[in-house]
Amino acid sequence: MRDAPVLLEMRAITKEFPGVKALSDVNxxxxxxxxxxxxxxxxxxKSTLMKVLSGVHPYGSYTGQILYEGTESRFADIRxxxxxxxxxxxxxxxxxxxxxxxxxxxxxxxxxxxxxIDWKTANRRALExxxxxxxxxxxxTLIKDIGVGKQQLVEIAKAFAKNVKLLILDEPTAALNETxxxxxxxxxxxxxxxxxxxxxxxxxxxxxAEIADAITILxxxxxxxxxxxxxxxxxxxxxxxxxxxxxxxxRFPDHTPDIGEVFFEVRDWTVRHPVASDRLVAKNASxxxxxxxxxxxxxxxxxxxxxxxxxxxxxxxxxxxxGQIIKDGRxxxxxxVSDAIEHGLAxxxxxxxxxxxxxxxxxKTSVVAAKLSKITKRGVIDHVREHQAAESYRSxxxxxxxxxxxxxxxxxxxxxxxxVLAKWMFTDPDLLILDEPTxxxxxxxxxxxxxxxxxxADQGKGVIVISSELPELIGLCDRIYTxxxxxxxxxxxxxxxxxxxxxxxMTSVKKAQRS
Amino acid sequence: xxxxxxxxxxxxxxxxxxxxxxxxxxxxxxxxxxFEILTGGLTLNPGNLISLVxxxxxxxxxxxxxxxxxxxxxxxxxxxxxxxxxxIVVAQVMQDYAVPWFLAVLIxxxxxxxxxxxxxxxxxxxxxxxxxxxxAGMMLFRGGNQFxxxxxxxxxxxxxxxxxxxxxxxxxxxxxxxxxxxxxxLVVCVAVVVREWRGRRTRREMGADAAPxxxxxxxxxxxxxxxxxxxxxxxxxxxxxxxxxSGIILGVLVVIYSFITRNTAGGRxxxxxxxxxxxxxxxxxxxxRVNFMVMMNMSVLAALAGMIFVARSAASxxxxxxxxxxxxxxxxxxxxxxxxxxxxxxxxxxxxxLVMAVLNNGLQLLGVGSDRVQIIKGLVLLLAVAFDVxxxxxxxxxxxxxxxxxxxxxxPTGPASSSEAGxxxxxxxxxx
Numbered sequence: 001m002r003d004a005p006v007l008l009e010m011r012a013i014t015k016e017f018p019g020v021k022a023l024s025d026v027n028x029x030x031x032x033x034x035x036x037x038x039x040x041x042x043x044x045x046k047s048t049l050m051k052v053l054s055g056v057h058p059y060g061s062y063t064g065q066i067l068y069e070g071t072e073s074r075f076a077d078i079r080x081x082x083x084x085x086x087x088x089x090x091x092x093x094x095x096x097x098x099x100x101x102x103x104x105x106x107x108x109x110x111x112x113x114x115x116x117i118d119w120k121t122a123n124r125r126a127l128e129x130x131x132x133x134x135x136x137x138x139x140x141t142l143i144k145d146i147g148v149g150k151q152q153l154v155e156i157a158k159a160f161a162k163n164v165k166l167l168i169l170d171e172p173t174a175a176l177n178e179t180x181x182x183x184x185x186x187x188x189x190x191x192x193x194x195x196x197x198x199x200x201x202x203x204x205x206x207x208x209a210e211i212a213d214a215i216t217i218l219x220x221x222x223x224x225x226x227x228x229x230x231x232x233x234x235x236x237x238x239x240x241x242x243x244x245x246x247x248x249x250x251r252f253p254d255h256t257p258d259i260g261e262v263f264f265e266v267r268d269w270t271v272r273h274p275v276a277s278d279r280l281v282a283k284n285a286s287x288x289x290x291x292x293x294x295x296x297x298x299x300x301x302x303x304x305x306x307x308x309x310x311x312x313x314x315x316x317x318x319x320x321x322x323g324q325i326i327k328d329g330r331x332x333x334x335x336x337v338s339d340a341i342e343h344g345l346a347x348x349x350x351x352x353x354x355x356x357x358x359x360x361x362x363x364k365t366s367v368v369a370a371k372l373s374k375i376t377k378r379g380v381i382d383h384v385r386e387h388q389a390a391e392s393y394r395s396x397x398x399x400x401x402x403x404x405x406x407x408x409x410x411x412x413x414x415x416x417x418x419x420v421l422a423k424w425m426f427t428d429p430d431l432l433i434l435d436e437p438t439x440x441x442x443x444x445x446x447x448x449x450x451x452x453x454x455x456x457a458d459q460g461k462g463v464i465v466i467s468s469e470l471p472e473l474i475g476l477c478d479r480i481y482t483x484x485x486x487x488x489x490x491x492x493x494x495x496x497x498x499x500x501x502x503x504x505x506m507t508s509v510k511k512a513q514r515s
Numbered sequence: 516x517x518x519x520x521x522x523x524x525x526x527x528x529x530x531x532x533x534x535x536x537x538x539x540x541x542x543x544x545x546x547x548x549x550f551e552i553l554t555g556g557l558t559l560n561p562g563n564l565i566s567l568v569x570x571x572x573x574x575x576x577x578x579x580x581x582x583x584x585x586x587x588x589x590x591x592x593x594x595x596x597x598x599x600x601x602x603i604v605v606a607q608v609m610q611d612y613a614v615p616w617f618l619a620v621l622i623x624x625x626x627x628x629x630x631x632x633x634x635x636x637x638x639x640x641x642x643x644x645x646x647x648x649x650x651a652g653m654m655l656f657r658g659g660n661q662f663x664x665x666x667x668x669x670x671x672x673x674x675x676x677x678x679x680x681x682x683x684x685x686x687x688x689x690x691x692x693x694x695x696x697x698x699x700x701l702v703v704c705v706a707v708v709v710r711e712w713r714g715r716r717t718r719r720e721m722g723a724d725a726a727p728x729x730x731x732x733x734x735x736x737x738x739x740x741x742x743x744x745x746x747x748x749x750x751x752x753x754x755x756x757x758x759x760x761s762g763i764i765l766g767v768l769v770v771i772y773s774f775i776t777r778n779t780a781g782g783r784x785x786x787x788x789x790x791x792x793x794x795x796x797x798x799x800x801x802x803x804r805v806n807f808m809v810m811m812n813m814s815v816l817a818a819l820a821g822m823i824f825v826a827r828s829a830a831s832x833x834x835x836x837x838x839x840x841x842x843x844x845x846x847x848x849x850x851x852x853x854x855x856x857x858x859x860x861x862x863x864x865x866x867x868x869l870v871m872a873v874l875n876n877g878l879q880l881l882g883v884g885s886d887r888v889q890i891i892k893g894l895v896l897l898l899a900v901a902f903d904v905x906x907x908x909x910x911x912x913x914x915x916x917x918x919x920x921x922x923x924x925x926x927p928t929g930p931a932s933s934s935e936a937g938x939x940x941x942x943x944x945x946x947x
Contacts, residue, residue, distance in 0.1 A: 316797055338799035347797065355797055358790035360857045369787060370798040372780040379779045387721040423798070 004031040006067075007197050008053075008166060013064035015048055015057060022048040023062070023221045030166070030214075033195045035188055037202065037212035039239050041442035044218040046201050050168055054088045055081040068166075085165030089155045091174055091440075097144035101135075102126040104143055105158045129157040133187060147302065149180030156187070167191070168199045173207060174440055177300045177468060178503070185211050203442060205236045206471075217242035240443060252475040253447065255454040259478060260291035264431050264462055269323035271311040271486075281307040281318050282486045289431060289462035294453060296477030297466040298502050304486035305466045306350055309433045313347040314340035327430070341370060346429035348420055350436045350466070356420045357408055364390035364404040366419050371427040393422035397452060414445025421452060431462040438472065450476055470499045482506045539850060539866045539899075546870060550877030557880050558873070561752030564745070565759060569680065569827060571872035572761040573598075573820035575865055577843035578850070579772050580816035582864040585847050586776075587809045588789040588856030589638065589645035593652030594843060595836035597814050598821025600656040601626050605822055606669040606831035616675035620822060627818025630656065631811030639806035648810075653840070661833045668832035671825055679826025681760035692750035693757035700746025704739055711735050761823050768816075773861045785809060789856030845892070846871055849899045870895070 008030040015023040023045045030036045038046050051057045053066065055075030066073045068084060075081040078088075095104050102122055111121040126139045135153040137146060143154065152172060159167055169188075173181040181204075188198055188211060202208050208215060215234060217224040224242050227234045240251075265288045273279035281304045289295050297305045310317035312325065314337035325332050327343060334340045340347070349356040357366055367390040368375050375385045390404035397418045401411060408416055417437065424432060434453065438446045453476065457463050467473050473480050474497045482490035482505035490505035550558040557563055577594050584591045605623040608614045614622065630652070637648040683695040690697070711731055718726075749758045776782035787795035788805045796802045820839070825831040850867025852859025871892060878888045 313797075314799075336799075336801070337797055338801065341799045349794075349797060355791070355793040358787055358794050358857065360786075360790040360853075365783070369783075369795075372783060376780050379781060381778050381780065381783065383778075384717055384720045391722070 007032045009067040011065040015062040034213040037208040037215045040218035045221040087159035087164040088168040091171040095143045100140045102139040148175045170201045253451045259293045262288045264289040265326040267324040270321040271318040294463045296473035296480035299483035303483045344430035346424035347433045367422045414441040433464045435466045554880045561748045568762040569759040572765040573823045575868045576820045578846040578864040578868045580813035581843040586789045591649045593649040594817040595839035596653045596656035597817040599660040599836040601818040602821040602825040602831040603660045603664040623822045627815040631814030635807035635810035639803040666833045670830040676826045679823045683757040696750035696757045845896045
């Protein structure tokens with residue numbers, strides 16, 4: 001790839017926000033037909049750089065030069081950059097759920113004949129584009145009826161409808177399961193064959209190491225280095241070293257588990273889908289958690305892990321059919337979230353922005369939100385105790401914020417996640433269910449979150465971790481359950497856990513119930 | 516952070532809604548002064564102040580309830596009709612059954628509670644959007660008013676009229692002022708001082724550095740000056756008039772509801788539900804109960820407002836309360852509440868309501884026709900909210916800073932963009 005002509009060169013890009021220098025003297029050289037990854041921790045400037053490139057930050061709001069196809073480009077807005085063939089696909093997909101695949105592909109770009117949409121051409125081209133990205137669906141299917149993986153493909157098809165020359169993907173696999181991620185990565189390789197250039201931003205370093213031809217690493221708004229993957233023999237550790245500026249010895253803190261008795265047990269848990277009443281999202285699921293144990297739930301997206309967890313947590317998902325919860329040897333009945341909290345359960349949701357936090361809150365109101373009774377006397381809030389409680393978590397979890405009066409929206413993903421953890425630690429739970437606790441969080445913050453999880457276990461609490469990242473489960477958990485279509489298909493102790501075995505159990509019911 | 520901003524933060528608190536509130540107070544003062552000049556001193560004269568309070572207290576009362584409804588993410592279009600319905604019921608029972616007036620008030624509140632329970636049931640437990648439920652309620656109870664009263668006007672007895680047109684009585688020695696009003700003013704002054712003192716103590720307990728003494732002095736001195744002035748005006752009016760009873764009812768409710776929304780778990784739940792209902796539910800908040808209570812409370816306050824209005828106009832009629840819901844909603848939004856819920860304060864809504872009231876009153880004093888008054892009020896509402904929306908896009912709002920900007924040359928970029936960077940980081944904290 002070293003010899004391929006340069007498609008894009010960003011020279012000495014500096015972008016300042018008052019008080020913050022988001023980018024300083026950043027250089028990026030992308031060659032024709034390569035997959036170029038940009039790696040860096042949160043706040044390193046990756047997104048800002050892409051916003052400069054795509055015209056979200058228009059020409060004039062930054063200093064430096066963008067040379068694209070050999071000429072200097074001065075994009076005034078996104079339309080201008082799209083016109084030049086630069087298309088960015090954001091992590092939050094920009095699709096309209098109530099419209100069909102075809103309609104979404106051509107949204108704002110409809111083939112027209114005399115001012116009227118030419119549906120015949122649209123449908124024909126949609127089918128072509130869908131074939132190109134390997135999407136097998138009826139083009140009239142509504143977006144809301146297809147999964148995230150396929151939605152991502154629609155986004156890419158949409159980019160192709162605009163004659164893309166440089167495709168930018170921001171965290172494309174963050175929300176995808178293993179199979180869909182695989183498919184997407186294969187697709188990118190396929191595009192490379194066809195000479196399409198891609199830039200990919202991802203926190204999943206294994207994917208970057210596997211797929212990218214070149215990697216540019218940013219740290220604190222500076223370009224650290226650009227690695228040629230093949231020539232330099234780059235692996236994950238090498239990337240991490242560049243990102244954090246030091247060798248990270250282990251991705252998981254050292255931990256010696258101290259596991260006690262089984263104190264929490266769910267027996268034959270069966271739950272119906274909230275709308276489709278003939279569908280069961282959990283089928284006779286049984287599991288146990290011991291004191292001080294970190295238990296993993298592995299499964300593909302849609303396997304029903306979140307649904308299972310939420311239905312146990314105060315029936316907050318689906319319709320309860322049957323099953324028992326036994327805690328400390330006694331059966332308990334949990335009918336609502338407040339019952340669940342009362343019984344010492346905590347559920348840290350998968351999606352902290354849409355259901356985990358009230359984004360209008362500041363840190364202190366978020367921290368106390370799930371157990372106001374601890375800081376109220378006869379219903380009246382004691383603001384001093386609220387402040388003290390929040391302050392103690394801010395310092396013990398090392399939340400990066402000057403005060404607890406800071407709104408949660410000003411925090412980075414990792415720090416927001418710490419606030420959510422604090423919110424649930426504040427409820428003094430015996431069992432914490434953490435759903436994708438490190439999604440979208442950078443390497444350093446992940447390490448800290450793992451440390452917090454281990455400390456919670458050491459306090460004798462049980463912790464359930466639901467994660468789509470197998471290395472995370474294997475590195476962190478003492479025992480892993482595999483879930484497939486609402487059924488628990490395996491119970492694998494740490495020493496036996498390897499990705500291959502887990503994947504096998506995650507994709508089939510027939511395997512042994514207990515290995 | 517600029518010094519101006521720091522000063523603003525210590526005077527008014529640091530967050531956006533406080534800053535917004537300051538903007539509204541500033542606007543209110545400006546409007547009052549403007550009309551004071553334009554009307555040649557009529558606006559702040561005792562007679563006008565007294566009629567201002569008794570004329571708008573019921574709208575402000577509705578604004579209290581509406582604030583909570585809007586914070587929870589709903590709307591209530593039925594308040595005018597509910598007020599009229601309760602008004603006619605109360606007038607009718609007093610006329611037909613000679614029920615004593617205090618009992619009639621209780622009956623009115625009970626009817627309000629039943630209506631509120633009805634609407635709350637549909638909103639909270641069936642899940643019909645409040646817009647629809649209360650639009651239905653608007654028709655239903657308007658019709659109910661005319662059905663019960665046969666579209667006639669029914670007078671109410673003298674005793675009942677106190678809550679709408681009564682004043683603090685004259686007692687004690689002749690001081691040239693109404694003594695009870697003076698006492699009331701004194702109580703409020705003491706309350707302001709105590710509040711500031713307790714606030715400082717709380718901040719010390721939190722370990723935060725308390726603001727310098729002179730800031731506290733300003734925070735106390737300015738309100739005290741306003742209260743002393745208002746007290747003298749209200750107490751020094753025509754003999755027989757003083758601070759209206761309806762104003763006292765309003766004041767008490769403002770204090771109670773401010774406390775509830777700010778300092779109780781129940782109040783915090785309303786904000787949680789409006790900010791993110793699903794997150795609130797997953798934090799153990801009983802969503803349905805909160806929605807039910809908020810809708811029910813609104814109708815009870817509407818009932819009270821209806822009775823005060825009937826008492827003031829001495830009779831209940833079929834045209835009572837028309838358009839009140841819109842005045843209340845306007846007050847809440849001018850006072851800084853978010854259309855999407857989760858944000859807003861009682862005091863902000865009261866200030867918003869006062870802006871509308873003073874505007875209305877001032878224009879009337881100037882002899883401006885009701886056609887043009889409507890147009891001006893409409894524009895004020897639009898501009899106030901547009902200003903808010905614009906500021907949200909630009910980042911955080913700062914009136915002082917925007918006022919000071921022309922006098923500063925050293926900082927080329929305004930403070931607005933500095934928080935834009937913060938916002939942006941907040942918006943995409945994942946891919947940095």
